Amino acid sequence: MRNVLVIGYGAIGKSLIAQLDQEEGGYRWAVWARGNGSPRVDAGRPVTRVTSVTEALAFETDLVVECAGHAAVAAIVPGLLAAGLPTLVCSVGVLADTTIADSLHEAAARGKTWLRLPSGAVGGLDYLRAVAHLDEVGVRYVSRKPPSAWHDELLALNIDPDTLEEEHVLFDGSADGAARRYPKNLNVAATVALNGIGMTRTQVSVVVDPAVSANTHELYIESSAGVAEFRFENNPAPDNPKTSLLTSLSVASEVRTFFQGRAS
Numbered sequence: 001m002r003n004v005l006v007i008g009y010g011a012i013g014k015s016l017i018a019q020l021d022q023e024e025g026g027y028r029w030a031v032w033a034r035g036n037g038s039p040r041v042d043a044g045r046p047v048t049r050v051t052s053v054t055e056a057l058a059f060e061t062d063l064v065v066e067c068a069g070h071a072a073v074a075a076i077v078p079g080l081l082a083a084g085l086p087t088l089v090c091s092v093g094v095l096a097d098t099t100i101a102d103s104l105h106e107a108a109a110r111g112k113t114w115l116r117l118p119s120g121a122v123g124g125l126d127y128l129r130a131v132a133h134l135d136e137v138g139v140r141y142v143s144r145k146p147p148s149a150w151h152d153e154l155l156a157l158n159i160d161p162d163t164l165e166e167e168h169v170l171f172d173g174s175a176d177g178a179a180r181r182y183p184k185n186l187n188v189a190a191t192v193a194l195n196g197i198g199m200t201r202t203q204v205s206v207v208v209d210p211a212v213s214a215n216t217h218e219l220y221i222e223s224s225a226g227v228a229e230f231r232f233e234n235n236p237a238p239d240n241p242k243t244s245l246l247t248s249l250s251v252a253s254e255v256r257t258f259f260q261g262r263a264s
């Protein structure tokens with residue numbers, strides 16, 4: 001049996017379980033959901049509810065997948081790592097907070113386990129890692145999403161998301177600033193930074209663009225190896241317009257790889 005504990009039963013968590021449940025391989029699922037007893041987990045699907053490290057260990061968890069948000073990572077994941085449970089963290093932007101990042105790495109060292117980051121809503125990370133150590137590498141990441149992904153933020157700026165006609169730049173700055181300011185929309189900025197030239201040197205622009213319907217990620221890389229441009233036009237997840245469907249596909253691929261590695 002493959003025992004996976006999923007923290008957060010939202011767009012990514014539901015999609016992950018739905019994808020892998022259809023495959024052969026015998027997954028058992030536990031969900032660490034918020035609230036006490038509200039029926040967050042689909043009726044009929046055999047999932048165990050877990051709300052403590054003790055329960056996670058009793059479930060004989062092989063792998064933890066976090067897909068709940070930055071606050072959940074800070075509150076829940078260190079304890080699971082310290083207990084020796086390997087963990088995939090989707091909310092990559094939380095690592096822009098060096099105090100939380102240190103606590104996660106220390107917990108993983110204490111538990112003799114690891115914390116891994118999926119590629120999530122973006123790709124091209126192998127290229128980025130390959131050139132990152134050259135001199136004078138420039139990396140610019142542009143997040144370009146439709147107004148529906150920025151509904152509340154636009155309203156807070158007195159901009160009507162439904163009538164926005166021209167693109168609106170919400171942010172220009174470094175990856176750590178972007179990831180901390182927009183925890184639900186800029187995890188990719190942190191993913192790009194951590195696979196590349198770091199949080200402060202990675203330049204980020206956040207654009208609300210009424211001309212796009214996809215969650216679009218543009219990556220511009222310059223180094224002595226050459227220039228590269230990547231553009232990902234991701235369909236939103238059915239349950240959350242901020243999140244690309246690709247994210248849960250990437251997590252599912254990591255989960256498969258984990259168990260394939262264990263079997264071989």
Ligand SMILES: NC(=O)C1=CN([C@@H]2O[C@H](COP(=O)(O)OP(=O)(O)OC[C@H]3O[C@@H](n4cnc5c(N)ncnc54)[C@H](OP(=O)(O)O)[C@@H]3O)[C@@H](O)[C@H]2O)C=CC1
Binds near residue numbers: 008012092188239247
């Ligand atoms: N790496 C990447 O490329 C990407 C990363 N992400 C990250 O993944 C996260 C999840 O995305 P998504 O599934 O779309 O988000 P959703 O909002 O659809 O789902 C998140 C779920 O987590 C639950 N949750 C929140 N806090 C806790 C907690 N403390 N304990 C247990 N459950 C909790 C929420 O519950 P409730 O309903 O009560 O709020 C909700 O059900 C995002 O917040 C973001 O940080 C997202 C997209 C791309």
Ligand SMILES: O=C([O-])CC(=O)C(=O)O
Binds near residue numbers: 121184186187243
């Ligand atoms: O899913 C996406 O398109 C990216 C995203 O929300 C994030 O970077 O947090």
